[in-house]
Amino acid sequence: xxxxxxxxxxxxxxxxxxxxxxxxxxxxxxxxxxxxxxxxxxxxxxxxxxxxxxxxxxxxxxxxxxxxxxxxxxxxxxxxxxxxxxxxxxxxxxxxxxxxxxxxxxxxxxxxxxxxxxxxxxxxxxxxxxxxxxxxxxxxxxxxxxxxxxxxxxxxxxxxxxxxxxxxxxxxxxxxxxxxxxxxxxxxxxxxxxxxxxxxxxxxxxxxxxxxxxxxxxxxxxxxxxxxxxxxxxxxxxxxxxxxxxxxxxxxxxxxxxxxxxxxxxxxxxxxxxxxxxxxxxxxxxxxxxxxxxxxxxxxxxxxxxxxxxxxxxxxxxxxxxxxxxxxxxxxxxxxxxxxxxxxxxxxxxxxxxxxxxxxxxxxxxxxxxxxxxxxxxxxxxxxxxxxxxxxxxxxxxxxxxxxxxxxxxxxxxxxxxxxxxxxxxxxxxxxxxxxxxxxxxxxxxxxxxxxxxxxxxxxxxxxxxxxxxxxxxxxxxxxxx
Ligand SMILES: Cc1ncc(COP(=O)(O)O)c(C=O)c1O
Numbered sequence: 353x354x355x356x357x358x359x360x361x362x363x364x365x366x367x368x369x370x371x372x373x374x375x376x377x378x379x380x381x382x383x384x385x386x387x388x389x390x391x392x393x394x395x396x397x398x399x400x401x402x403x404x405x406x407x408x409x410x411x412x413x414x415x416x417x418x419x420x421x422x423x424x425x426x427x428x429x430x431x432x433x434x435x436x437x438x439x440x441x442x443x444x445x446x447x448x449x450x451x452x453x454x455x456x457x458x459x460x461x462x463x464x465x466x467x468x469x470x471x472x473x474x475x476x477x478x479x480x481x482x483x484x485x486x487x488x489x490x491x492x493x494x495x496x497x498x499x500x501x502x503x504x505x506x507x508x509x510x511x512x513x514x515x516x517x518x519x520x521x522x523x524x525x526x527x528x529x530x531x532x533x534x535x536x537x538x539x540x541x542x543x544x545x546x547x548x549x550x551x552x553x554x555x556x557x558x559x560x561x562x563x564x565x566x567x568x569x570x571x572x573x574x575x576x577x578x579x580x581x582x583x584x585x586x587x588x589x590x591x592x593x594x595x596x597x598x599x600x601x602x603x604x605x606x607x608x609x610x611x612x613x614x615x616x617x618x619x620x621x622x623x624x625x626x627x628x629x630x631x632x633x634x635x636x637x638x639x640x641x642x643x644x645x646x647x648x649x650x651x652x653x654x655x656x657x658x659x660x661x662x663x664x665x666x667x668x669x670x671x672x673x674x675x676x677x678x679x680x681x682x683x684x685x686x687x688x689x690x691x692x693x694x695x696x697x698x699x700x701x702x703x704x705x706x707x708x709x710x711x712x713x714x715x716x717x718x719x720x721x722x723x724x725x726x727x728x729x730x731x732x733x734x735x736x737x738x739x740x741x742x743x744x745x746x747x748x749x750x751x752x753x754x755x756x757x758x759x760x761x762x763x764x765x766x767x768x769x770x771x772x773x774x775x776x777x778x779x780x781x782x783x784x785x786x787x788x789x790x791x792x793x794x795x796x797x798x799x800x801x802x803x804x805x806x807x808x809x810x811x812x813x814x815x816x817x818x819x820x821x822x823x824x825x826x827x828x829x830x831x832x833x834x
Pocket of ligand 1: 442443444445446468470520523524548550551576586588
């Protein structure tokens with residue numbers, strides 16, 4: 353899109369967004385400053401930039417902390433029950449990649465198939481060999497609901513040389529599986545359990561939320577503090593406990609992967625978010641809880657909307673972060689994408705995400721009562737107006753994967769973009785995932801089998817939104833040159 357040199361398209365879009373008086377139900381959880389620690393929110397105008405500094409005498413060094421950064425990280429470890437915590441300035445993404453790298457090269461890692469795409473980066477960097485295990489799904493919402501100890505036990509028995517188990521918990525929809533049981537199984541085999549806890553920085557501050565990873569026996573957990581802990585975008589934390597993960601290897605991997613110019617503004621926001629959570633975390637989370645409860649109550653009677661509750665989970669070992677509202681709209685006859693678009697365009701209510709059947713709203717520290725009233729009113733209005741035949745069922749995702757190459761080998765192999773039909777039988781060089789359930793049907797190095805090809809044709813016919821491929825319309829697909 354050509355423009356003029358005196359245009360500032362991104363800045364202008366951000367200003368324009370703010371002018372609409374948006375109601376926000378997405379990350380970062382501080383909700384455009386409303387839920388920021390007051391010490392940070394109080395720095396306005398030029399004063400804010402007095403925090404944007406570098407490794408000056410007295411300000412420490414993220415890669416070799418011995419002063420205030422070491423102190424801030426130690427306090428984070430204390431509040432999160434870790435032996436050691438690290439501040440991250442490239443989100444949870446870099447933490448996950450550092451953990452995989454710290455395991456050493458070419459290790460076999462048991463990975464939950466619903467893993468976030470940052471895991472692929474780690475697998476490519478370390479040349480690791482993933483063994484995928486499949487999460488279950490929840491009917492009607494069709495979303496993934498995590499693992500069972502039995503699945504993990506079987507995977508460990510089949511792969512006695514695995515170096516680690518990597519899981520996502522809670523998942524994007526706020527569903528938490530039985531991590532304590534799963535961690536117990538991993539530990540019986542003497543391997544560490546690494547938890548992508550991007551959506552869990554707030555869990556330990558309210559008794560009504562699932563237990564967090566450190567409390568459930570994880571060896572490592574990476575949390576996007578910026579998502580639900582009240583810090584600035586991109587700032588995360590990595591926590592370690594016990595001796596199964598080597599602290600020096602994790603430190604070295606973070607030194608390899610993180611910038612040498614970490615933003616002090618981001619790191620200060622982590623320090624302040626931790627400080628506030630430590631002092632007022634339960635009080636603040638109680639407020640979020642009350643707001644959530646009220647929204648859930650008001651929407652419960654709304655015809656054709658179906659809200660995910662703990663009753664929908666597969667068993668008593670599962671729990672739900674109810675501050676995430678997963679609302680199935682399939683009985684409205686509209687897709688989640690359409691409802692999401694309507695909410696934004698017609699009502700200026702902005703949600704975290706939508707998939708084919710559901711919309712997902714995150715309530716967090718920056719959520720206000722007024723935001724909640726607007727969300728409820730908008731959804732009630734949509735539900736009372738839109739009356740189309742209920743959506744038909746999505747094609748089922750093929751669950752069998754045929755691995756031909758490790759992700760790293762496929763990633764670096766010569767590859768070409770071909771028409772989808774020509775890709776049949778070839779090795780994919782990219783990931784393809786459709787939400788729900790968000791479990792990739794292909795990862796780099798896996799064969800486009802007949803069954804997968806037929807599924808991809810359906811996805812294309814239905815115009816479903818795909819995550820991962822460079823061509824999300826699936827006219828073409830990138831395959832390894834053989
Ligand atoms: C489950 C999960 N893991 C990891 C990440 C990556 O986190 P970050 O954006 O902090 O790098 C995300 C981001 O959305 C996520 O949803």
